[in-house]
Amino acid sequence: xxxxxxxxxxxxxxxxxxxxxxxxxxxxxSDRLTQLRNNAFSIFRAKGFxxxxxxxxxxxxxxxxxxxxxxVHPAGIDTDSLQQAINEQKIPGLDTYQLxxxxxxxxxxxxxxxxxxxxxxxxxxxxxxxxxxxDHISNNSHVGVNALVALNTAFFSDGxxxxxxxxxxxxxxxxxxHLYTSDKDAFFQPRxxxxxxxxxxxxxxxxxxxxxxxTVTLTNSVLELLIQENAHLVHHTIQSHNNNERWLxxxxxxxxxxxxxxxxxxTLPGADLVRNNxxxxxxxxxxxxxxxxxxxxxxxxxxxxxxxxxxLHPSCQSNELYKGVxxxxxxxxxxxxxxxAQDAQQTNAYQQNNNLLLSDKAxxxxxxxxxxxxxxxxxxxxxxxxxxxxxxxxxxxxxGISETAARKLLVEAFAFDVTExxxxxxxxxxxxxxIYSKLSSASVRA
Amino acid sequence: xxxxxxxHANIDGKEILKGIDLQVNAGEVHAIMGPNxxxxxxxxxxxxxxxxxxxxxxxxxxxxxxxxxMKPEERARExxxxxxxxPVEIPGVxxxxxxxxxxxxxxxxxxxxxxxxxxxxxLTKEKQQLVEFDAxxxxxxxxxxxxxxEKKRNEIFQLAMLEPKLNILDETDSGLDIDALRIVSNxxxxxxxxxxxxxxxxxYQRLLEYIVPDVVxxxxxxxxxxSGTKELALELEERGYDWLKEETPVHASxxx
Numbered sequence: 155x156x157x158x159x160x161x162x163x164x165x166x167x168x169x170x171x172x173x174x175x176x177x178x179x180x181x182x183x184s185d186r187l188t189q190l191r192n193n194a195f196s197i198f199r200a201k202g203f204x205x206x207x208x209x210x211x212x213x214x215x216x217x218x219x220x221x222x223x224x225x226v227h228p229a230g231i232d233t234d235s236l237q238q239a240i241n242e243q244k245i246p247g248l249d250t251y252q253l254x255x256x257x258x259x260x261x262x263x264x265x266x267x268x269x270x271x272x273x274x275x276x277x278x279x280x281x282x283x284x285x286x287x288x289d290h291i292s293n294n295s296h297v298g299v300n301a302l303v304a305l306n307t308a309f310f311s312d313g314x315x316x317x318x319x320x321x322x323x324x325x326x327x328x329x330x331x332h333l334y335t336s337d338k339d340a341f342f343q344p345r346x347x348x349x350x351x352x353x354x355x356x357x358x359x360x361x362x363x364x365x366x367x368x369t370v371t372l373t374n375s376v377l378e379l380l381i382q383e384n385a386h387l388v389h390h391t392i393q394s395h396n397n398n399e400r401w402l403x404x405x406x407x408x409x410x411x412x413x414x415x416x417x418x419x420x421t422l423p424g425a426d427l428v429r430n431n432x433x434x435x436x437x438x439x440x441x442x443x444x445x446x447x448x449x450x451x452x453x454x455x456x457x458x459x460x461x462x463x464x465x466l467h468p469s470c471q472s473n474e475l476y477k478g479v480x481x482x483x484x485x486x487x488x489x490x491x492x493x494x495a496q497d498a499q500q501t502n503a504y505q506q507n508n509n510l511l512l513s514d515k516a517x518x519x520x521x522x523x524x525x526x527x528x529x530x531x532x533x534x535x536x537x538x539x540x541x542x543x544x545x546x547x548x549x550x551x552x553x554g555i556s557e558t559a560a561r562k563l564l565v566e567a568f569a570f571d572v573t574e575x576x577x578x579x580x581x582x583x584x585x586x587x588x589i590y591s592k593l594s595s596a597s598v599r600a
Numbered sequence: 601x602x603x604x605x606x607x608h609a610n611i612d613g614k615e616i617l618k619g620i621d622l623q624v625n626a627g628e629v630h631a632i633m634g635p636n637x638x639x640x641x642x643x644x645x646x647x648x649x650x651x652x653x654x655x656x657x658x659x660x661x662x663x664x665x666x667x668x669x670m671k672p673e674e675r676a677r678e679x680x681x682x683x684x685x686x687p688v689e690i691p692g693v694x695x696x697x698x699x700x701x702x703x704x705x706x707x708x709x710x711x712x713x714x715x716x717x718x719x720x721x722x723l724t725k726e727k728q729q730l731v732e733f734d735a736x737x738x739x740x741x742x743x744x745x746x747x748x749x750e751k752k753r754n755e756i757f758q759l760a761m762l763e764p765k766l767n768i769l770d771e772t773d774s775g776l777d778i779d780a781l782r783i784v785s786n787x788x789x790x791x792x793x794x795x796x797x798x799x800x801x802x803x804y805q806r807l808l809e810y811i812v813p814d815v816v817x818x819x820x821x822x823x824x825x826x827s828g829t830k831e832l833a834l835e836l837e838e839r840g841y842d843w844l845k846e847e848t849p850v851h852a853s854x855x856x
Contacts, residue, residue: 544651549688552648553702553758554676554709563701567692567741 163220164202170226171195171308184283194297194307201301213487213519214458219400219427222339224372226309228257230337235365240264243331243361248580250329250359257334258344258375259312272322273356278313278345287315287347294378294406294435303404306376310345313375316358317349318385324356327388327578332362332375339370346377350385350413357388359581364399372400379405381413383438390418390581394588395425397453404431411438411467417445418576419459420585422592423452423481432461436498439467447476448572448585450565450592451484451516458487465498465528474505477572479565480516481593488520492535496527505535510568512542512561562593601626601797602766607658609646616642618822619658624766629798631808631833634819635841640801641685643819644770648682649675662766676702677709679765683755683772690742695754696724698742699761706762727760731787749780756787767791768799773807785810805837818844 183191203220204211240254253275254264260277267275281287291297297304318324334342350356364371381387395401407415421428434443449457463472478486492503509518522535542564550560569589576582602624609617616639624630634640646653647660649672660667662678670678690698704714715723728735733753743751752772759767769788773781788798788811800811808816808830816832817824818841825844826832 543688546688546690548650548672549684549690550693550698550702551672552676552682552684553698553762554673554706555698555702556673556705557671559701559705560673563693563698564690567690570692 161203161217161220163224166223167226167305168199184288186285186288187283190288190292190297191308194304197298197304198301198308201304204301210460210489213485214427214429214456219372222370222372224341224370225336225338226341228334228336228338228340228342230335231256232335232365235335236261236264236333239333239363239365240331243333243363244329245359245580245584248327248329248578248584250327251324253314253316253328253330255314255330255332255344257336258332258342260314268324268328272319272324273328274317274319276315278315278347279311281315281347290347290378290380290408294408296406296433300404300431302374302402303376306343306345306374306404309343310376313344313346315347315349318351318354318356318387320351321353322351323354327357327359330358330360332360333365334363334371334373335365336369336371340372342371342373342375344373344375346375348377348379348387350379350381350387352382353384354382355386357390357578359390359392361392362395362401364396367396367398370398370400372402374402375404377403377405379407379415381407381409381415383410384412385410386414386416388416388418388577390420390576390578391430392420392422392581392585392588393425393428394422394592395428397424397426397455399425400427401425402427402429405433407432407434409434409436409438409441409443412440413438414442415444418572418581419445419447420572420588421447421449421451421457421459422588423450423455423484424592425455425457427456429458430460432459434461434463434472436463436465436467436470436472439469441467441470443470443472444575445472445474445476446572446575447474448569448589449476449478449486449488450481450569450589451478451486452481454483456485456487458489460487460489460491462491463493463503465492465494465501465503468498469500470498471502472504473502475572475575476507477569478507478509478518479512479568480509480518481512483513483515485517486519488518489523490521490535491523491525492533494524494526494528494531494533498528499530501528501531501533503531503533507535507537508568508571509539510541510565511539512565562590565593566590601663602799603659603661605659605661607643607646607660608656609642610654610656611642611652615656616653616822617646620819620822620824622817622824624797624799626765626797627792627794628815629792629800629811629813631800631802631813631816631830632819632824633802633816633833633836638819639822640819641770644682644685644768644799644801647675647680647768648672673705674709676762676764677706681759681762681764681767683752683759683767683769685770685772685774687743687751687755689744689746691744693742695738695740695742699724699758702758702762723761727757730790731756731760732783733757748775749777752776752784753780753787756784760787760791763796765796766799767796768801770801771803772800773802773804781807782810805833808833820844
């Protein structure tokens with residue numbers, strides 16, 4: 155129990171689980187689900203919230219973010235502000251389908267979905283007793299090793315289930331908006347599931363927002379993705395938050411043979427805490443995976459990206475590029491693990507992480523981690539931490555560009571390696587514009 | 601236009617400029633020559649406002665305004681342009697976007713509205729032709745992957761776009777082949793006007809065959825030790841700098 159974080163929050167969750175347990179029985183949870191939840195909670199009970207004594211949490215101390223008496227049954231949806239929040243989260247100039255969730259549950263009245271021959275969308279609670287779902291989360295979620303996933307598994311009640319039909323190609327992107335609102339400081343634990351069936355192709359853009367500035371939201375979300383044989387998913391996560399928001403995301407991707415998964419994770423300055431766990435299991439041969447990340451961290455914020463790619467079969471390719479800009483007293487963590495199993499011959503795995511520190515007090519902890527057990531592979535990794543080239547800054551200024559504008563240009567330029575990889579032109583421009591507008595003059599000044 | 605009085609400057613505590621006096625009038629071209637380490641590039645850097653130089657004494661005036669009080673960007677907006685000896689590569693910043701930003705900041709400083717997209721495009725095309733700068737290069741990242749000659753030509757293209765008053769060319773001719781030298785020189789000659797001035801810093805008399813200077817100065821050990829007409833450049837080409845060193849009393853071992 156040495157790693158247990160002793161917080162009253164932990165104790166309240168333990169009490170809550172007993173009540174919840176009653177509740178799940180009332181709503182006719184299958185024995186398998188009940189057993190899964192009990193199992194998950196006992197893991198969380200034993201491990202507690204992750205502490206800095208755990209390798210994966212060495213640089214991200216959760217304790218300060220658990221300090222409030224979070225309401226675990228949030229109430230008080232502010233309907234008026236929903237539409238405004240939706241408009242704010244839309245991407246200008248981009249025609250999309252739209253799936254809106256409020257406090258983790260689908261709001262069909264605010265959504266605009268593709269036809270059912272292409273994609274089916276339903277509340278996750280509809281399928282939580284289905285064996286295909288329970289099988290999937292039992293096999294894939296790493297409940298046993300990740301206390302936060304275990305906690306989510308013990309408690310989750312809803313989320314979305316999106317299934318892209320076999321052979322279908324989605325004609326425009328699906329924008330998924332997660333909105334959270336509560337009268338009091340609140341804790342949310344949504345659970346989501348995306349299945350892209352054989353030969354299908356889709357582009358999904360996810361955005362999350364807490365609507366009320368005055369209350370603090372802590373969200374521990376788990377998303378599972380299953381990319382079936384020969385399917386292709388382009389998955390964007392654009393995280394442009396406000397303070398008083400604390401986000402813990404765990405995304406697990408199960409890639410089947412010859413599938414392709416492209417992930418773009420852009421985190422802009424704003425939230426107090428963002429921890430993204432992105433785990434990819436390559437469960438078939440000849441898969442292709444691209445992970446592009448960009449994190450801009452300012453003020454007292456903490457952004458932590460943990461990625462893990464498991465090469466388990468031969469002839470798979472993965473390519474990862476994460477770049478970060480850390481300003482003020484911001485702190486960033488990057489941990490990129492690439493695991494190549496003994497059977498995974500002819501693996502190509504590349505990883506690159508570059509960081510730009512813009513102030514004396516900015517911090518970054520970067521750790522590339524390669525574990526290779528096969529002998530016929532091409533793998534590389536690189537990591538840099540640096541500052542502005544003063545010569546570049548002087549060059550721009552000597553042409554009449556103010557120091558602030560010059561610094562912004564250089565940050566944009568640094569981010570360009572990642573943003574240029576975004577194929578969707580409207581998304582690319584939106585992200586570039588967010589970078590420019592979110593860089594406050596104070597932050598870019600050293 | 602430019603008046604420099606008794607300018608002294610240090611870098612890392614070491615005195616590099618030891619009392620420079622220079623007067624450049626509108627419409628003139630001045631060449632500054634001198635052996636390696638004499639302070640030519642330092643003078644250019646100090647005028648442009650490079651921050652690792654510390655001015656310890658003296659004055660610099662541009663049309664009645666105190667240059668030394670200004671930040672580098674203010675100097676640029678007032679009309680000082682330094683064509684770099686080693687232009688920096690900045691991947692991810694597009695050449696055109698960079699010029700658009702620079703131009704609108706300069707115009708804003710002078711209370712002028714930004715150019716419309718159409719006006720900017722027209723100006724870009726016109727100046728590209730004037731200095732024979734490839735349109736493909738203009739659309740690439742700033743200097744990224746440019747050859748040495750392309751970088752220097754980009755400096756002249758920027759100069760043409762921003763239309764400064766005082767143009768300082770820091771060894772723009774170094775590393776150029778004959779064709780590139782001719783193109784750069786033609787560009788400069790076309791840009792010469794009654795309301796601007798050029799200061800050419802160079803090692804070689806060759807550049808001055810293409811761009812004929814009104815005055816040639818020799819900088820040695822942080823001071824201007826001789827000024828003359830363009831014939832002085834020819835004499836230097838023939839005789840080197842040693843005869844000047846002998847004529848000039850020097851503090852013990854102060855050259856590099």
